[in-house]
Amino acid sequence: MTHDSTQPTRIEFDPDGVAIEPRPGETLLESAHRAKVRIASACGGRGICKSCIIHFTGGETPPPSPSDRDFFSAVKLERGWRRACQCSVSGSSRVHIPARARAESTRMQVDGSDFWVQPEPIVASIEVKLTKPSLNYPEADFERLVEALNQEREPTTWSIDPEAARNLPEVLRQNNWAVQAVVRNDEIIAVQPVKTRLVGLAVDLGTTNIGLFLADLHSGTTIASTGIENPQGIYGSDVVSRVGAAATDADKAIQMQRLVIDAINQRVQGMCDAHNLTPWQIVDVVVAGNTAMHHIFARLQVRGLGLAPFTPVITGPLQIKTRELGLACAPGAQIHMVPNIAGFVGGDHTAMLIGISAHTEKRTVIALDIGTNTEISLLHNGAITSLSCPSGPALEGGHISCGMRAAAGAIESVKINGEDLEIKTIGDAEPIGLCGSGVLDVTAAFFLSGGLNPRGQINREYRHTVLQDDEPVFMLHQGETNVVFTQRDVRSVQLAKGSIRAGIELLLEHAGLHYEQLDKVVVAGAFGNYISIESACTIGLLPPLPLDRFEQIGNAAGTGAKLILLSKTLRDTATNLAARSTHLVQAGNPRFNKHFMHTINFHDIN
Template sequence: MNGYDLFEITFEPLGQRGSAPTGQSLLETARQSSVGLISLCGGLGKCGRCRIQISKGKASTVTPVERNLLSREELDLEYRLACQTYPLSDLIVQVPLESLSASQRVQIEGIRMEVQPEPLVQTYEVRLSPPSLSDLRSDDTRLLEQLKQRHQVDCVCIANEVLPELSTKLRSLDWHISAAVRGSELISIKSWPSRQLGLAVDLGTTKVAGYLVDLETGRSLKANGVMNPQIAHGEDVITRIDLARRNGADARLMRKMAVEAINELIADLVSQVDASPEDISEAVVVGNTAMHHLFLGLPVDQLARAPHVPGVGHAVELKAREAGLSASPGGYVHLPPNIAGFVGSDHVAMIQGTGVFKAGGTALALDIGTNTEICLVHEGKMTCVSCASGPAFEGAHIACGMRAADGAIEHMRFVEQSLQYFTIGNQEPVGICGSGILDAIAQLYLAGIVDKGGRILKDHPNVRSRGRVREFVIVEAGECCRESDIILTQKDVREVQLAKAAIRTGIKMLLEKNGLSEYDIDQVIVAGAFGSYLDLESAMVIGMFPRLPLDRFRQVGNAAGTGAKMSLISRTKRAEAQRIAHLIRYIELAGEPNFKEIFLEATA
């Protein structure tokens, strides 16, 4: 140990260096050193994805968790889990490619909806006469009276955030300004003419999508997406909620991460249109109840315990600066209402964005993810459920799983007893993403290599056994960017069985509650990033979706983002979102007496 009681940790082949005090894990050191190690479980020693190799130096002894998740061969080669390993000297650590988080394909586009702009923020040109000995009115009175006289605007107050700069700006702009008014409050003053921009955000568990909109015309200007940095603290909402419950510092950090991700999007989007963050006078943020509560810094303990009740269900409005967002000093951020359980405003936005609530006949709308929300619309009535489908469709808990990044196998087909694969970006394969896993299991089932119960059978040259567990070799090590073969294991098949069973159970119970069968479904709307890229035929083959004609399905992209934009552009649509949330009936699946029976049936 050196004189500062710190060990130097070098992460190769990245060349990144960091310092670790006694008692700090290599995972935490990697985070502080901007090394993007995958940690789907938030460092709890459950996922086994933060695998590293000790090249030089001394580390803590191997833990029982590592003996369970790593093979004997890996341990002999000094492979460790970063979350379980603590330095006892300076270390040189090798980071395998598959342990690094890659830049993921983020679905930001959704349905195009024509919405008549009805912005909550109105902009007015104001010319003022400067004060004189014969006109001693204060600056604020002068401005408010001119708004009333010239534009018949009953503006009764000026935002506290604007007051410190009011007098200076009026004079520097020579008394000719652009005044932005929201309701009866003046929220910004700028030079005339000026633009009023809005920001819509879909704050997802895995990804954050942002949309920059011209509030006056309703036109979408730019869109972009980033990974939710909270992933470093857990792949799913349950892990993050548990962390937030145990440690207030972690809760504050996750809030900070969400805010910084949105601010990163703001900086990128405004730079593309030669604007400033201060041009954003209104924002709308949608997300599930966990993301909503973490973003607002609300308690999440009640979400973790049955019956999983949100602390706040109604719509929330606060100043954007108060939320930590880079925006106009007096601008607002609006969070539409949540529904119940983990079903939040993103589901309301998805329903509004697809227009499914106005559908005739019977329609299903699904937003597939770590937590899948499903809404059944029948005879004008809406019923919804939330399914804990888990992160398998994000590539988590899968032996060679990864997110949808370059090099991920996204589709597979069996051709003459050979499994052909297609990767994102036409790169050498690194692993398998969710749509690829779905295809692999469907294709192996159709080829007779996986039976109806999900067992991998022996009679194929690519099938091998590791102990008692069978696995199918998709790509050999020499043909991919990994140190080992890309495989599909029996455990992987079970993970997907559980995920698809959760979704199928949700569908079946919604139908039962409404006295319907699968054959009564007129249309199925599939939303979200995974839903945009999955093969519908594969989803039906493995039993995740009912066997229906393909022309009854619609894959619509990020419909939640579309709904968020609608609430941003139009006060009428914002009120409509309130009505949708109020009209939806929520069913807690775990509270249904036949839930376990239906779920077990759906695993086959």
């Protein structure tokens, strides 16, 4: 169909019912994001994944790109299937976005283990009553505030945050000269009505999800917690894509930072509204993220993280005024960025170590947080050794042919019972794809029942194997949306699990240990909380230990971030832990490569 130039060009997105005029040169994925229409984009639009598949159902269908010609069968191309990041339209079109590409995660693991810590915040409030100004006492407002503070406390040379100073005259006069000064060391960061509740915000800044916790800094109670998707997902689901985008385009780096700040501001405002608070009551903020998220959030250059030897700008703690980054809080509130350990072992891992009390741990423990980049620590004889290994998005359902986020309809567990395949989906909905825990289960179940050989090759004779474009695939579900698991998917899982297990083996080897000497394996993080440990051991991702030696603890990084917010002592402990952790370099390490070659297949390591 040709385009009528007298009519405005429009793309209509189904089933959202949203339409937008495309801009010249813009990909359909970019148009959709501009229209706030959700299309998954695991690789950030680089054309190397399968998450942005769409279907042209009316109007102009653009010609397929060369990479889409390789990607889709001739029949699918003919029927109008394309990838949104690989096509642009110049005429009006109607586009259907399949459920898999629209799915939003339902697994926002926010909370970790329960904890209690003696509140010992870094900020304090001091109630003061000021003398009113008069002709006999015409001192400046700030000087009178200092005089009142010095009557309450040991005389100090106080300074005041400029923004707090701007608000000072109004607050003093509106409150009849009786106020509370919020101080951080010897700086006055806010002046408020007396008895204003002091609130802190802890942020677990993940690549996929962001956990937010509002806490009362005096009582230590959690006022509210919630999880949101990291809106930077449009730039790719893994840190490599994000670093690549931010390093090569300064505007993208700014946009990515703004996206996160806006999302946090919006959600925090909602949390405050629900608890009769205002964001200006937030007087302290702690942010724990992996090194890439940390750098993008703090507006640091990420170029060093994209190239060997993967050098961060800073590993130690970093304090930034909230307003400098656009976070809506009390005038002089600061953000404490939890220190990173190394290039790809970030502040989220440091927070996780606090969340599992690594500083008091006497046992020999492996603690890992599985993600697109898996961070692992070995705690042994009081020492902490850490490393990170690239594990890609396969274990989160990304870059898998029918992979999707953990949303309704995602296959989350699979068992083979005799001849039958037993599938469980999230929300017991019709299967439309596979999420991370399903990916692990499928691999383990087919390996155990003879569908995969130890080298990971799909058995063509296996009862659940079918041929698709002459290639053997496992058929998991036939229906409106077929769900298959391909040879390439198996390879992606092998690469991911081989890398993680090689990381564990490298840490053990470095300490002269065998996995049987481990007292505990702690699996942290949202993904780790939902996986079957049995399946993870079956495919060799985790060492084959008795199940009671494993502990799935949920969001330990979020727990750690809250503890660091509430306790000055634990804030110092986190800084010390990060500084004294030994970092093993995985990239280019021949020992890692040797372990990887050994762990990539599906047999036990003895």
